[in-house]
Amino acid sequence: MSAILLARIQFALTISFHYIFPPLSIGLAWIIFYFLWGNLRESRKGNASSADLYLKSAKYWIKLFTITFAVGVATGITMEFQFGTNWAQYSRFVGDIFGAPLAAEALMAFFLESCFLGILLYGEKRVSPKVYCFSALMVAVGATISAFWIVVANSWQQTPTGYHLVNGRAELLNFWDAIFNPSTIPRFLHTIGGALSTGAFFVLGISAYYLRRAKFKEFAKKSFSVGILFSMITSWGMLFLGHHHTVQVYKTQPLKLAAFEGLWESRTNAPLLLFGIPNEKEHRTDYAITIPSALSFLVAFDSKAPVSGLNDFPKENYPPLITTFITFHLMVILGVFMIIFSTVGFLLWKLSPDAFLGEHRKKYADLFLKIAFWSIPVSFIANQLGWAAAEVGRQPWVVYNLLKTSDSVSVSVPASHILASIILFSVIYSLLFILWIFFLRLKVNKGPEV
Amino acid sequence: MEQLDTTFLALQVIWFCIIAILFVGYFLLDGFDLGVSSCHLFTADPKERKVFLKSIGPVWDGNEVWLLTAGGALFAAFPSAYATIFSGLYWPFLLILFGLIFRGVGIEFRNKMELSYPNYDTWINRFDMAFAVGGVFTMFMIGVAIGNIVTGMSLSAKGDSIGSLLSLFSAYPLLAGVTTVCVLTTYGALYLIHKVPLGNSPSAVVSLYDRSFMWAEKSWWLSFITVALVAVVAIIFYRRDHPLLPLVTIATTVVGLMLLTMYHIKKRDASMSFISWILTIVSIACFAVALLFPNFVPIAIGGSGEAITLFNASSSKRTLIVMLIITLLTFPVVLGYTYWIYKIFKGRVTAEN
Numbered sequence: 001m002s003a004i005l006l007a008r009i010q011f012a013l014t015i016s017f018h019y020i021f022p023p024l025s026i027g028l029a030w031i032i033f034y035f036l037w038g039n040l041r042e043s044r045k046g047n048a049s050s051a052d053l054y055l056k057s058a059k060y061w062i063k064l065f066t067i068t069f070a071v072g073v074a075t076g077i078t079m080e081f082q083f084g085t086n087w088a089q090y091s092r093f094v095g096d097i098f099g100a101p102l103a104a105e106a107l108m109a110f111f112l113e114s115c116f117l118g119i120l121l122y123g124e125k126r127v128s129p130k131v132y133c134f135s136a137l138m139v140a141v142g143a144t145i146s147a148f149w150i151v152v153a154n155s156w157q158q159t160p161t162g163y164h165l166v167n168g169r170a171e172l173l174n175f176w177d178a179i180f181n182p183s184t185i186p187r188f189l190h191t192i193g194g195a196l197s198t199g200a201f202f203v204l205g206i207s208a209y210y211l212r213r214a215k216f217k218e219f220a221k222k223s224f225s226v227g228i229l230f231s232m233i234t235s236w237g238m239l240f241l242g243h244h245h246t247v248q249v250y251k252t253q254p255l256k257l258a259a260f261e262g263l264w265e266s267r268t269n270a271p272l273l274l275f276g277i278p279n280e281k282e283h284r285t286d287y288a289i290t291i292p293s294a295l296s297f298l299v300a301f302d303s304k305a306p307v308s309g310l311n312d313f314p315k316e317n318y319p320p321l322i323t324t325f326i327t328f329h330l331m332v333i334l335g336v337f338m339i340i341f342s343t344v345g346f347l348l349w350k351l352s353p354d355a356f357l358g359e360h361r362k363k364y365a366d367l368f369l370k371i372a373f374w375s376i377p378v379s380f381i382a383n384q385l386g387w388a389a390a391e392v393g394r395q396p397w398v399v400y401n402l403l404k405t406s407d408s409v410s411v412s413v414p415a416s417h418i419l420a421s422i423i424l425f426s427v428i429y430s431l432l433f434i435l436w437i438f439f440l441r442l443k444v445n446k447g448p449e450v
Numbered sequence: 451m452e453q454l455d456t457t458f459l460a461l462q463v464i465w466f467c468i469i470a471i472l473f474v475g476y477f478l479l480d481g482f483d484l485g486v487s488s489c490h491l492f493t494a495d496p497k498e499r500k501v502f503l504k505s506i507g508p509v510w511d512g513n514e515v516w517l518l519t520a521g522g523a524l525f526a527a528f529p530s531a532y533a534t535i536f537s538g539l540y541w542p543f544l545l546i547l548f549g550l551i552f553r554g555v556g557i558e559f560r561n562k563m564e565l566s567y568p569n570y571d572t573w574i575n576r577f578d579m580a581f582a583v584g585g586v587f588t589m590f591m592i593g594v595a596i597g598n599i600v601t602g603m604s605l606s607a608k609g610d611s612i613g614s615l616l617s618l619f620s621a622y623p624l625l626a627g628v629t630t631v632c633v634l635t636t637y638g639a640l641y642l643i644h645k646v647p648l649g650n651s652p653s654a655v656v657s658l659y660d661r662s663f664m665w666a667e668k669s670w671w672l673s674f675i676t677v678a679l680v681a682v683v684a685i686i687f688y689r690r691d692h693p694l695l696p697l698v699t700i701a702t703t704v705v706g707l708m709l710l711t712m713y714h715i716k717k718r719d720a721s722m723s724f725i726s727w728i729l730t731i732v733s734i735a736c737f738a739v740a741l742l743f744p745n746f747v748p749i750a751i752g753g754s755g756e757a758i759t760l761f762n763a764s765s766s767k768r769t770l771i772v773m774l775i776i777t778l779l780t781f782p783v784v785l786g787y788t789y790w791i792y793k794i795f796k797g798r799v800t801a802e803n
Contacts, residue, residue: 077517094529121508
């Protein structure tokens with residue numbers, strides 16, 4: 001295998017593995033803040049027992065948060081090193097622009113997260129409840145700012161603006177144009193939405209597990225009601241944020257949109273594909289089931305709007321069509337599942353919470369709780385699919401229309417060495433994953449402190 | 451002829467200094483908690499090890515961020531240097547990474563283990579070893595990376611290393627690796643003196659406090675020998691066209707500060723020995739910077755290519771200005787709350803509570 005292919009495999013492996021953890025950290029951080037804030041509010045009102053429940057809930061989720069955060073940090077360092085170790089030519093090309101968001105991320109976000117997490121973990125008895133709650137807020141804000149800056153760097157590669165080419169590299173021309181390039185805001189909102197949703201479904205799934213076993217009832221009930229509400233809000237939110245993001249892709253990366261949708265011929269009244277398999281040889285999509293004009297309407301609010309098809313673009317610029325198409329559609333399907341599932345659950349819960357509680361639960365409620373637990377991976381998978389669609393969909397470019405992925409790799413690292421490091425990464429990351437699951441189970445089985 | 455842009459030159463030098471400061475900051479902060487991982491190997495008592503981990507628990511993660519910041523800043527301000535160093539030193543950097551992963555996992559997951567779990571003690575021991583060995587390994591590889599930068603590389607016309615990746619583990623880098631382990635072990639022991647309980651622990655005749663002094667003293671001797679060796683070899687072989695006098699002056703200062711530390715260790719002065727070792731590390735860093743300036747990557751003896759310097763590797767003037775503004779706005783805030791958190795966690799720790 002060539003060095004370039006191996007370097008891509010290693011990048012895909014390490015970034016996908018890393019991205020299991022940050023969305024959950026971000027989502028949980030905000031939920032922890034919500035609980036600690038509730039604790040302050042209830043204490044002020046004088047409801048000691050309610051305040052206690054909020055505090056107990058916060059401390060439970062902090063435990064699961066730290067396990068996740070630790071693995072996220074460990075695998076995150078890999079990413080920063082890897083731009084240099086494996087993508088040296090890329091680093092030289094983008095450093096003038098990419099470096100600033102990365103440095104800003106460290107200065108504005110990493111320090112904030114890690115310092116205040118220290119208080120959250122070790123400092124409860126050393127600071128006041130207000131400072132404790134403030135620390136949770138800072139961890140959540142830090143995690144979110146961190147996502148912002150790294151999304152800025154990614155977005156610039158997707159839709160580069162505010163630069164000019166000097167001596168074969170991109171140099172900064174306008175800071176604000178580079179930071180707020182056309183895809184930054186839609187991508188950031190979509191990413192954060194996905195993270196919040198991951199946190200919400202995680203809380204929902206774990207508390208559903210407790211409800212089914214009738215364990216830690218008070219705590220489980222509280223977390224379940226928070227989880228189901230947040231899951232529903234974030235799932236619906238993602239519908240709009242996902243749409244917002246797709247409209248941007250339509251405007252700025254038409255080839256990518258055509259690959260997402262399996263659209264070959266440019267046309268007005270473009271149909272929305274419900275099912276189909278792109279056929280790269282014959283330049284058509286087989287077994288297509290479509291809704292007429294729906295794609296035009298969705299991307300431009302005008303059923304007559306023109307949408308570019310794949311045939312308008314040179315073939316050498318096509319991304320891998322099948323992967324782009326499938327990852328995008330699976331993501332959408334999982335998104336729809338999350339909307340329906342959380343909405344149904346929310347309504348059932350609001351209609352009759354008692355049906356979910358106690359030994360004599362209603363059958364439908366029991367089924368819902370069971371699915372809720374097994375659906376924990378769904379939002380994780382949706383995150384992975386979304387990024388896979390976004391990243392594979394912009395191939396063969398690493399910086400859209402400026403730098404090819406094949407021209408980015410480190411020339412000083414031979415293929416055999418990359419293979420060796422892939423093996424090492426695989427072993428160490430498998431170990432990390434096993435430990436992560438092991439400790440999550442350990443903590444879930446133990447439950448909140450009494 | 452192109453006019454000399456003095457503002458640009460000034461910015462490049464400023465950024466060289468900022469990156470040097472960030473790396474020194476990393477050594478001073480993460481240095482002691484990496485050093486603690488060696489001390490972990492000097493005791494087998496899980497209770498004492500717990501004390502060690504608690505002494506660095508709230509801060510090690512924030513300290514590690516300094517490495518990320520320094521790496522990010524290098525990427526941003528000198529992309530070519532970042533690209534050449536990280537790809538040219540492929541294995542040292544990946545091994546640093548793996549070391550950091552094991553150490554982080556060891557410290558974070560040890561705390562999460564439940565007492566009720568079967569074979570609890572075995573698991574605790576495993577996590578302790580991951581922390582200790584991961585930390586020592588990380589220190590060693592950091593030294594290897596620095597040693598390779600001092601000895602230099604052979605570079606292609608585009609600035610990529612053309613040396614073999616296995617030659618990265620030659621004698622001088624390995625010596626630099628051992629030196630780093632020794633110096634930071636002393637640092638870790640001197641840090642523990644401030645954190646461990648004063649009284650005797652049940653299992654040990656000599657208190658942790660006294661033993662920390664002993665570890666500091668013993669590792670001081672190793673540090674003294676290795677640092678002297680590394681510095682002398684560097685001055686003789688890797689001085690390149692740098693003037694001799696400043697380097698010898700700094701090296702003499704290093705030796706003086708080391709002796710001062712020993713004087714304070716003998717006097718059992720916890721604060722002064724810690725402070726003089728901090729100054730020792732700073733002066734060692736100054737020596738390395740003086741040895742390299744203005745190079746990021748000098749050319750190896752007998753090697754080919756053009757050295758990567760702060761002039762030919764930097765980002766554009768505009769990027770350097772923008773990042774200087776970001777740094778000036780955010781860095782004081784970072785220092786502010788880091789200081790505040792150290793104040794909150796001031797004082798000694800015990801295995802209980």
